[in-house]
Every structure is written in structure tokens, then in C-alpha cells.
Amino acid sequence: MPVGDLLPEIVILVGAVIVVLFTAFAPQQRQDWAAGLTLVILGVASVLSLMQWQQAPGLTFSGVWALDAPAIVAKLLILLSGMVVVLLSPDWMHSDRRHGEYYALCLFTLLGVIMMASASDTMELVLGVLLSSASSYPLVAFHRAWPPALEAGMKYFLVGALTNALLTIGVVVLFGLVGDTDYQHMAEALGESGDGAPLALSIATACIVVGLSFKLAAFPAHVWMPDVAQAAPAPVAALLTVAPKVGAAVALARFVSLLPASQIWPAIVALIAVVTMTLGNLAALRQTDVRRLLGWSSVSQSGYTLMAVVVVGIAPQALRALLAFLVAYALANLAAFSVVTHLRGRTELDDYRGLACRQPLAAIVLIVAMLSLVGIPPLAGFFGKFLLFEVTIDAGYPWLAVVAAINTLVSLYYYLRVVAVMIFKTSQGETHVLGLWSRLAMLISIMLLVVASLGVEGGLAVMQSIRFAD
Template identity: 60%
Template sequence: MPVADLLPELMVLIGAAAIVVSASFLPHRLHWLCAVAAIAILLASSVVVLLRWDNAAQLTFFGVWALDGGAGFAKLLIFGSAIVASALSPQWMATDRRHGEYYGLVLFAVLGSVMMAAAADTMELIVGILLSSVTGYALAGYHRQWSPAQEAAMKYFLIGALANALLVVGVVLLFGLTGATGYSELTVALAADPDPWVMTVAFVLILIGLAFKLGATPVHMWMPDVAQAAPAPVAALVTVISKVGAAIALARFAMLLPGNLAWPWVIALMATLTMTWGNLAALWQTNLRRLLGWSAVSQSGYALMAIVVIGAVDQALAALLVFLAGYAVANLAAFSAVVYLRGRTELDDYRGLARERPWTAAVIILALLSFLGLPPLVGFFGKLLLFSVVIEGGYAWLAVVAVVNTVVSLFYYLRVIATLVLPRQDQGAADMGWPAGLTMTVTGGMILGLGLWANGLINLAQSAMLFLPE
């Protein structure tokens, strides 16, 4: 077992354990050091991933773990998102007696999402999803004295219990059908044309399990609740890393499926329902955080577009990665502004923000316009690539559905922007201080910066390939 192949993951695992132990001995006033430690661990892990970027794609640990560009890109997005969430958390969590332990949970959640993205075995995939889910439940309900947070965590848990159980049943059916759990063995077994009915049921059940982590219909209802009621740094983290891990996992799994199974049409239908439901539900929201949660649901539908043509169009994976990068940066920027404003929730609380705090309002506007796909912001290039690959793959109707949904989303994004610029008497509300302000500034700048560096981002995504078993 080449342990060094898992150096980034081992650094996160050992660091998480060390933080949990250290938090038991540090006085509460020094628990912010755990945030510094978490950020240092994540930065070091990201450096290791970058240093290995040009290594040949391969499977390791007896074929259960993928070392390829797709997993590497996902790790960079997941680690970067966790760095932002950790930087936003010290002042938000300052009065919580379990402040230090929180960063250990963040790192365990990161590890679960990384396992989803890198899993090349269905059993490994289950472990990653369960680790991501268990830590997500705890993080969502971290404010245990606040009933909305407990409600969000309970809904997350109940939906997750059902979806994860269905996933396990699907994996068991697949194992009974093929006698294999590793993706290399599954590729050979599925090519032998096994029973199509059992294969269809197994695929649908596994798809539901992955859709839960992706925040896609029909198991998406946890995402707006968590976005609204979980601690704001947790909402920023969970709505990104679980989506990134699940999207790469689904893309990897879909490439194994035989051509006689109509799986692209199933995922295309899921994409249509997800983006439509998310956008229509967001139209009626008067709570900014819940609106961002429904927006995250709709963004899952766009991500599924690339998976519909994965393996059939060369640029499908690159389109998915660029889109996920744009979504991650914009979502983190929007939630960073929420944290900086000490968790303002209702839209009316943001009335006149453009005059009261122009830079904060500018970051929110940049994030919303990036979600919408306005050039030259990074979200534009992700959507442009998505539309081009689905049209090339023969799903022009799906691109039309996505364009219509983009027009629908314009209404609620513009409603938020209009609220920001409407006049209001300055109330001089307090903010969360310079760490959150700096984080918000950096993530807001990255929305424009990555858009201006779009060629570099696209080239990086194009160099990231998924390992294909022979």
C-alpha cells in the first residue's frame, strides 16, 4: 500500500484528530488557533496536490482510489472552500464552548467530500458519502440552542438516512449482479450485458444517493434549510464541497455504465426538474440565505448537464469543472458577505446596503451576476461551456431548458440587487470585523479575477482527466 499516494488526505485526517485533541486542552480564548491550524493544513494539502498535478492518472490502494486530474481539481476546490469557511468562523463561533472542535469536524467533512471525488470502488464511495453526511448533520446543527438550526439538521439527517440507505441497496444489487465493487472490475462485468432490469434499479438507487449530496431533485429539500438556518460559514461550506464531491463521483460512475442503459436521459430529466424547481422556488423567497439555498439547488441542475454527455463529448468534464469552480467562488463570496454582516437574513435587512456598505453590496452583486452567467465573470464561462457540450452531445433541448431557467433566475437575482440599491436610512449596523471582511474581499475579487483568467482556468480543467479502467 503506497501510503504516500494519500498524503493530502492523511494530512487532513491527522490534522483533524490533532485539532480535536488540542481543543480539549486549550483554554477557550485560544480556540481560534485551531482555525489557524486548519487553514495551514488545508494550504499544505493543496500544495501537495499542485506538486503532483502532472503525474500520470492511476488507481492506487488495490484499485479503490483514483489519482487523476478530476480528483485533483475537486480537492483544490474542496480545500479552498474549507479555507474560506475556516477563515469566516473564528468570530462567528467565538462564544461557542465547542469552538475548537468545530474545525476538526470541518476537516472530517472535507475528507468525506474528497473520498467521494476520488473513490474508484463503490464501497469506498459509500464510506465517503457517509462521512460527509454525518459530519454535515453535526455542523448544520452546531447552534444546538437555536431551533431553526436543529430543524435544518434533522431534515438533513432524515433525507440523508433515506437516500444513503437507497444508495447502499443499489450498491448491493450491483454487487449481486456483477460480483464486483471496484470500478475496473465493474467495467468488465457491465460490458457483458447483465440483466438490464436489475441494472436499471441499481443505477437509479445509486443516482438518488449521489443526488442527495449534490442537492438535486428529488432529494434536495435539505439544501435551502441548511443554507438558511445552519451557521453561515457551515452553509457556505456544505453547499459547495458536497456538491463538488458528488458531481465528480457521479461523473466517474456514469462513465462505467453500458450504452444500452438510457442513463443520459434519466440524468437529463433530473437536471431539468432540478434547475426548474430550484429557480421557481427561489422566485418567492424573502430570505436571502434561503434564496441562496434554492439557487444552489438550481445550480445542481446545471452541473448535471455536463454529466449527461460525460464520455460522449471530450470537453464535458472540463465544462463541469469550470462550472463548479465558478459556482464555488460565487457561493463562498455571497455567504462571506452574509457572515461579514453578522448573519443578516431577511431581504429587507439588505435594503440600502449599496449606500451603507458599497463594497459589501458589490460583492453580493458580483456573486449573483456570476450565478446568472454574465460576462466577464467566471460563472459566464462555466455556463457557456455547459451549453456548448450538451448541444454537441445532441441534447440541444436541454440547453434550451437551461436558457429558459437562466431567464427565470434573472428575476429573483435582480430583485435582490434592486433591494440593495433602494434608499434606506443608514442604521450603522455592526460587522464581523476584518477577518470576515478580508475573506469577503478576496472571494469577491476572485469572481472577477477568475473570469479574466478564464483561458488559464479552462486549460487547467482540460488537463484534468478521469482515469478510465481498461
């Protein structure tokens, strides 16, 4: 068992322990140093992950851990999201006496999400989901003196407890059906059994899909997302609207690629995709709270993500479309939340009146991020959605692409409403911003989004033959 295959994850784990020990003994005025330490840890893990790109796709640790391109791309995107979130955090958390441990919780959350994306065994998948969930619950309610944060944390915990139980039930049923938790052995057993146990397999699949829908913030486990986006600390909202979605999308695509083509799971996932994107967009139409609007937007984006999952075993380019869309979504959403954080978490739509005059840089970043989220060319979000539509149509699901296109038109309204308020409404007083760290995070996120938009052709060429390890 080559331990070197898990060097990025080991660095994160050991680093999280070091951060915990540091914050336990460091004085209050030195708690900010944990942010710099966390950035170093994430940077080292990112470099080690990049070094794994040249390796041939394969499985390690007795087949329970995948070292393939989807896992590495997801890992890099998760680590990048973590670095942006850590940059947003020092100014926001400075007044909290115990905020040093916040960074350790972020590292454990990221480690759990990376485990989800790399898991090639159902027990490994459950472990990743539970680790990311258990470490992110306290992050949502970190401002424990603010009732909305406590309410959001409790809703997040209750929904997570239910869906994690369903995930575990599905894994147990599947184990009883095939006699193994390893994906490779499961695929062989399911291929041999054919339709021998369709009911049991359908129950297990449904439970696992619902369990992962919690991390995706997809229907029916989506209800926590708007509350978390609105009431959690703004950097935490940025983290939980991006990182778990990336890990869960890759984990779900990896799992459904094992299932027999004759099963009804594509129809189930397609239905969930339609309900998720439609519900998210319709709910966002009536929001006057920008953070809650971004929360419902995140729900709708999960619906688009599931389009690639539906056709992952049918369309050869489904994985490439999925990862391209996740990259575009993650960068745009991080940019949007970096602006919200930089503006000290201002959340009412009226707070953004005339922002283009008062804070032109923040307004430009938010406008570009929202245009990318809706899918306006030549931004990365357009190419991500275009690839999703292309593979969905090629795989024989044109009706799903039509529904997604209609939902995209609907989303145009609420994104442009925020843009119109910033540009055309009269300014209302002075706007106070957070600090240098949040400004730096905002600049980095928008630069990454612009670079991704300009370099989309090269990125797609790199991911041309991307596939899961056998």
C-alpha cells in the same frame, strides 16, 4: 501501495485528530487557535495536492483511489472552500464555548467529500458519503439552542439517512450483478454483459444516482438545502452549499462513465436535471429571505451541473465543462455567503436595503457574486454555463440546453431583485458587521472570482484534455 499518493488526505486526517486533542485540553480563551491550526493543515494539504498535478493519471491502492486531473481539481476546490469557510468562522463562533471541535468536524467533512471525488470503488464511495454526512450533521445544528437550526439539522439527517440507505442498496445490487466493487472490473463486466440484466442495472443505477443527489442537493433529495442555508451557522451554510456538491458531481460523473451507453441512465439524469433547475428557480422567485434564496439557488445550480453528467460519456469536453462550472459556482457562492456572514447573518431582504451606501464593499462583492451565478459575461459563471450549453448541444441534447437557458432567464429576476434592493432602496439605519476575519474571507473570495474570470482562457487550456484515469 504507495502511501505517498494519499499524503493530502493523511494530512487532513491526522490534522483533524490533532485539532480534536488540542480543543480537548485548550482553555476556552484559546479555542480560536484551532482556526489557525486548521488553516495550516488545509494549506499543507493544498500544496501536496498541487504537487500531484504533474503525475500521470492513474489508480492507486489496488485501483480503489483515483489520482487523475478531475480528482485533483475537485480536491483543490474543496480545500479552497474549506479555507474560506474557516476564515469566516472565528468571529462567528467566538461566543460558543466548545467551538474548537467545530474545526475538526469541518476537516472530517472535507475529507469525506474528497473521498467521494477520488473514489474508484463503490465501497470507497459509500465510505466518503457516510463520513461527510456523519460529520456535517452536527455542524448544521451546532447552535443547538436555536430551534430553526435544530429543525434544519433533523431534516438534513433524515433525508441523509434515507438516501444513504438507497446508495448502499444500489451498491449491493451492483455488486451482486458484477461480482466486484472496483470500477475498472465493473466496467469490464458491464461491457461484457451488455443488456443481459437491464432491470437490475437500472435499479442499481437509480439508487446510486438518488443517493448522490443528496450530496448534490438535487431532486428528489434537495429538500434539506433551503433549510440548511437559512438556519445553519452561516459559515456551515457556505461549506455545505459548495464542497459536497463538488465531490458528488465528480463522483457521479465518474460512476456513470462506466455504464453501457445503451442504458436509459442519460434520460433519467436529464429528467432530474430539468426538475432540479426548474424547481430551484421557481422556488427562489418568492423568497424574501436572502439565505433561503441562496439555498434554492444552490438547488437550481445542481440542475445545471447535471447537464454535464448527462453527456459525460458522449461529449469529449463534458468533464472540462463540468469542472469549469463547478469552479465558477463555488467561488461565486462562497463570495455571496461571505457577505452574508460578514453582515452577521442578516437574512431578510429588507436588511439589504441601501447596502451599497452603508457597506459599499460588501454590496459590490454580493453583486458580482450574483451576476456570476446568473451567468453574466465576462464573469466566470458565464463561461461555465456557456461550456455546459455547448457540450450539451454537441452531444445531441439541444432541448436540455433550451430548458437551461429559460431557467437562466428566470433566475435573472431573483438575483437582480436583491441587487436592486441594495442599490435603489432607501437605507435603514446603521449596519453592524462581524469582524476582520470575515472581511478578509470576503476579499479573498471576490479576488479569486475575479482572477478566475480574467484567467478563464488559461484555465480552460490547462483542462483541455482532462479525463478520468482508466
